[in-house]
Amino acid sequence: MIHFNKIVIVGCGLIGGSLAMAFRSHGMVNRIVGVDIDTHGLDKALTMGIIDEAADSLENAVLMADLVVLAVPVQQTIRQLELLAGLPLKRGCIITDVSSTKKEICGFANKCLPKDTVFVGGHPMAGSEKTGITAASPRLFENAVYILTPGTSSDTIAVDKLRQTFEQIRAQVLVMDPAQHDQVVAAISHIPHVVAALLVDQVADLGQNNPLYSRLAAGGFRDVTRIASGSPVMWRDILLTNREPILQLLRDWVRRTKEVANWLEEANPQDIETFFTRTREWRDSLPAKAKGAARIYYEMTIDVEDKPGIIGKVATILGEHGINLRNIGILENREEVNGQLLLSFSSYQDQAEAMHLLLGHGYKVHVRE
Ligand SMILES: NC(=O)C1=CN([C@@H]2O[C@H](COP(=O)(O)OP(=O)(O)OC[C@H]3O[C@@H](n4cnc5c(N)ncnc54)[C@H](O)[C@@H]3O)[C@@H](O)[C@H]2O)C=CC1
Numbered sequence: 001m002i003h004f005n006k007i008v009i010v011g012c013g014l015i016g017g018s019l020a021m022a023f024r025s026h027g028m029v030n031r032i033v034g035v036d037i038d039t040h041g042l043d044k045a046l047t048m049g050i051i052d053e054a055a056d057s058l059e060n061a062v063l064m065a066d067l068v069v070l071a072v073p074v075q076q077t078i079r080q081l082e083l084l085a086g087l088p089l090k091r092g093c094i095i096t097d098v099s100s101t102k103k104e105i106c107g108f109a110n111k112c113l114p115k116d117t118v119f120v121g122g123h124p125m126a127g128s129e130k131t132g133i134t135a136a137s138p139r140l141f142e143n144a145v146y147i148l149t150p151g152t153s154s155d156t157i158a159v160d161k162l163r164q165t166f167e168q169i170r171a172q173v174l175v176m177d178p179a180q181h182d183q184v185v186a187a188i189s190h191i192p193h194v195v196a197a198l199l200v201d202q203v204a205d206l207g208q209n210n211p212l213y214s215r216l217a218a219g220g221f222r223d224v225t226r227i228a229s230g231s232p233v234m235w236r237d238i239l240l241t242n243r244e245p246i247l248q249l250l251r252d253w254v255r256r257t258k259e260v261a262n263w264l265e266e267a268n269p270q271d272i273e274t275f276f277t278r279t280r281e282w283r284d285s286l287p288a289k290a291k292g293a294a295r296i297y298y299e300m301t302i303d304v305e306d307k308p309g310i311i312g313k314v315a316t317i318l319g320e321h322g323i324n325l326r327n328i329g330i331l332e333n334r335e336e337v338n339g340q341l342l343l344s345f346s347s348y349q350d351q352a353e354a355m356h357l358l359l360g361h362g363y364k365v366h367v368r369e
């Protein structure tokens with residue numbers, strides 16, 4: 001069992017707040033001290049019992065700390081490392097971060113921190129498009145991959161301690177090289193973000209003089225663009241600290257987009273179908289409950305009669321059986337008379353119990369992967 005006397009969380013937002021909640025709910029810490037430039041958010045974290053103390057300065061916060069977690073946007077992480085380099089830390093104190101890019105951070109930490117300061121880069125592959133302490137959840141990291149990127153000089157004892165720490169909050173820890181990390185996340189996270197934003201931008205431009213674009217932008221469009229609602233500052237910093245891999249992939253996108261345009265110009269059914277078959281097969285082969293998927297919702301839809309009170313009726317059935325519903329709403333992408341309700345849960349277990357119960361009440365249930 002890993003246990004810390006004092007943990008400092010710098011940046012008490014979605015990720016920092018969720019880590020604090022997870023450490024506390026697993027009984028891993030005596031005292032959590034929060035640091036944040038947003039005093040309202042920090043007060044909220046205190047009132048909600050997520051932190052024990054709101055520090056007035058980084059310097060006071062890190063006194064006698066055993067673990068310091070930097071959970072701020074990437075450029076701010078660099079700034080905090082610079083500040084930490086000049087502060088007296090307890091012997092054996094571990095500094096880690098949660099930033100979405102790793103090569104620049106780890107290189108900077110290696111250069112700027114005194115040799116006896118222990119830094120291990122980190123990146124939880126879990127989160128959402130939401131920001132701030134009110135979106136934090138103690139279960140955010142359950143089954144998510146948590147990447148650690150130790151530098152060549154990182155202390156193996158500290159890496160091992162962090163591995164156990166994140167395993168204790170039920171994450172799956174993977175240790176990898178910072179450059180390799182950045183290359184892979186550029187493809188599976190950063191490019192999808194840019195593409196989602198481009199899709200939104202195109203439709204927003206088209207919709208300027210025609211309300212039909214936003215009126216019809218439901219269903220698939222909403223699904224593939226959810227991530228475009230993420231924090232602009234966070235994504236700006238991610239792009240700027242992972243330029244080369246993202247640029248390479250964007251050039252590859254241009255080439256691939258031209259290829260699709262060529263098939264269309266030639267009205268080439270064979271290549272278009274082969275493309276969709278190949279991509280569908282790969283997409284369908286992804287494990288449904290992938291360990292490490294950045295997932296915090298478990299969703300299902302049910303077919304319902306489109307009449308008043310239906311949401312309350314379904315919510316009551318679940319509530320009476322102690323099943324925690326995270327969200328419930330009507331899906332608006334259907335034109336039929338009957339509607340669909342979208343239900344989301346915070347755990348797989350809640351989803352499974354709800355499915356069983358609703359099937360028992362005669363509802364047609366579809367689990368969304
Ligand atoms: N949002 C996500 O899904 C994920 C985000 N990350 C990384 O986690 C980090 C934090 O992101 P979120 O928690 O999502 O953002 P957030 O916006 O919810 O929280 C960031 C917090 O940092 C505070 N902050 C900003 N500058 C500060 C400074 N100089 N000193 C002290 N506090 C400061 C903000 O006031 C805010 O409370 C980023 O580096 C991001 O790349 C990593 C995995 C997933």
Ligand SMILES: O=C(O)C(=O)Cc1ccc(O)cc1
Pocket residue numbers: 099100124125126127128129189227294
């Ligand atoms: O919203 C989602 O699905 C995400 O993928 C969130 C996310 C954002 C940034 C990361 O570095 C990791 C995960």
